Amino acid sequence: MIAAHADWSIDPRKRWVSIARRRRKPRGGVEWRAEAPRPVGDPAVLTAGLLAEGVALAFGLDLPLGLPRGFCAGRREADFPDFLRGLVARPDFFLVSPTLETVSPERPFYPSRGVKGMTRLAHAAALGLEDASALSRLCDRATMERPAGAPVFWTLGANQTGKGAIGAWRDWLAPALAGGAPLALWPFQGGLHALLAPGRAVLAEVYPAEAMRHLGVTLPGSKRLPSARRAAEGALGAAMARLGVRPSAALKQAMAAGFGMDAAGEDRFDSQLGLLCLIAVLEGARPDFIPDDPWVRRWEGWVLGQTALPRPGPGGTPAAG
Numbered sequence: 457m458i459a460a461h462a463d464w465s466i467d468p469r470k471r472w473v474s475i476a477r478r479r480r481k482p483r484g485g486v487e488w489r490a491e492a493p494r495p496v497g498d499p500a501v502l503t504a505g506l507l508a509e510g511v512a513l514a515f516g517l518d519l520p521l522g523l524p525r526g527f528c529a530g531r532r533e534a535d536f537p538d539f540l541r542g543l544v545a546r547p548d549f550f551l552v553s554p555t556l557e558t559v560s561p562e563r564p565f566y567p568s569r570g571v572k573g574m575t576r577l578a579h580a581a582a583l584g585l586e587d588a589s590a591l592s593r594l595c596d597r598a599t600m601e602r603p604a605g606a607p608v609f610w611t612l613g614a615n616q617t618g619k620g621a622i623g624a625w626r627d628w629l630a631p632a633l634a635g636g637a638p639l640a641l642w643p644f645q646g647g648l649h650a651l652l653a654p655g656r657a658v659l660a661e662v663y664p665a666e667a668m669r670h671l672g673v674t675l676p677g678s679k680r681l682p683s684a685r686r687a688a689e690g691a692l693g694a695a696m697a698r699l700g701v702r703p704s705a706a707l708k709q710a711m712a713a714g715f716g717m718d719a720a721g722e723d724r725f726d727s728q729l730g731l732l733c734l735i736a737v738l739e740g741a742r743p744d745f746i747p748d749d750p751w752v753r754r755w756e757g758w759v760l761g762q763t764a765l766p767r768p769g770p771g772g773t774p775a776a777g
Contacts, residue, residue, distance in 0.1 A: 457652070458506050459488070459738060461516035461662055461730030462496050463723045466619035471496035472723045474731040475506070476701060478738075488699065488735055492706035493715070493724040499628045500637070503657050507638065512652040516662035516734040518726060519620040520608045521641060522757025526590040527561065527583060535754040537641050543630040550626045552611050552618075556582045564609040565618050576607065583609075593756040594747065595661075597766035601669055629659075643746040643758050648737060660734070660760040664726040667733030670742055670761055671695040679722050685714035692728065699735050733761050 457478040465471055476490035496502055506513050522536050533539040543549055552568040553559045559566050559582035566579050576588040585591065591607035598604040611618035632639055640651045642660040651658045668674075673691040677684040689711045696703060703711070707728075710716070715724040736742040742761040752758055 457511055457738070458509065458513045459516075459731060459734050460502075460506060460513065461727055461734050462499070462518065463664070463726040463730065464517060464519040464620045464624060465723065466623045468496070470720055470723050471499075472720065472727045473502065474724075474727040476731060476735060486700065488701040490696070490701050490703050490707055490728075490731065492704060492710045493727045499624075500632060503637075503639075507655060507657060511654055513657040514648065514652060514734055514738060515657050515659050516730045516760060517624065517659055518662060518664055518730055519624050520593075520617050520757070521659065521661040522593055522595075522644075523608060523755055524585075524591060524593050524596075525751040525756055526585045527564070528751075528755040535644050536757060537633060537644050539755075540625060540630050540641075541633040543625060544634045547626075550622050552622070559583060565611050565622060566609060567612050570612060576610065579610070594749065594752055594766060595756065595759045595762060599762075599764035600767050601764045602665055605663065605665075641757075642760065643753055647746070648744045648760070661757055662730040662733050662761070663759045664729040664733075666759055666762050667729045670736060671729065671732055673729065679725060682714035682717050682721055685721060685725050686712070688725075689714075692732070695732050699732060699739055699741060701732065701735060737761050 458475065460473055460475045462471060462473040472493040473496045474493045476488040478486055478488050480486050503515065533542060548563055551563055552565045553563055554568045555571060556578055559579065561583060564583055567574055576591055580588050580591050591609060593608065596605040596607060606616045608621055609618050610616050638656045640656055640658045642648050642651060642658055645651060648658060648660060672695060673688050675684040676687050679685060692711055710724065715721040737744055737760055743763060745763045746753060746758055747765065
């Protein structure tokens with residue numbers, strides 16, 4: 457089996473992937489051999505190359521795989537993979553609106569630049585949603601373990617995921633699915649282990665901030681600081697030992713160096729966190745948990761390894777069903 461996790465960005469130079477291969481040891485048992493992070497390059501080429509090895513591929517992605525339920529209510533598509541497949545015929549969907557006047561369900565991403573007085577409430581209203589919280593999926597909401605993630609369609613600021621979604625959906629996933637590529641999307645098409653098969657890549661959303669908590673990794677400062685990432689070497693090594701992951705010499709060097717002094721160091725660090733989170737679920741150290749909620753299973757998706765549900769807010773959590 458192969459596990460891979462890509463830290464994603466709209467900028468291809470900030471897309472890094474960490475890869476590990478699960479193999480049987482000569483004297484019995486199994487272990488994972490993990491490599492140092494490397495650039496993703498063309499994701500379709502990367503995926504095809506890994507699939508050519510003839511074993512099952514679990515591929516984690518640090519980007520949204522799913523849509524908020526309020527946005528999907530009444531749509532004619534069966535589920536999110538079906539919706540994604542159809543986007544090849546709707547290129548305007550990916551145009552980011554500079555003002556609310558052009559925001560609509562057919563062009564939901566906003567804003568392309570800062571505008572005085574803009575709010576997420578106004579963005580939600582332009583999409584026909586009842587309040588700002590409706591922009592978020594269940595898995596985007598704050599839990600007792602971590603703060604909220606960004607709404608799928610928001611494209612401004614450091615805490616945004618919309619640009620990454622555009623880059624992956626438009627340039628890779630939509631055309632790949634429309635073209636019949638051997639991709640399966642967790643959790644829409646089933647559980648992770650059930651989907652794994654030689655010749656198929658199973659894609660799952662992984663959130664490095666969530667993964668860091670699962671792995672017991674804490675930082676003495678911002679992950680943007682090489683010194684903070686260097687301080688995590690021991691915790692990363694301990695997590696690898698628990699999971700049966702053997703790092704390559706190059707990966708050991710990268711960990712000791714805090715994954716580099718350049719701006720992409722945090723991306724390489726995140727790719728390694730995501731890989732270990734993925735392996736934890738594959739090995740049963742974390743459950744393959746999916747809420748018993750048809751909206752999550754058909755449209756919203758979920759974060760791999762997450763078991764905490766959103767903490768109650770002023771409006772409560774969305775109703776299941």
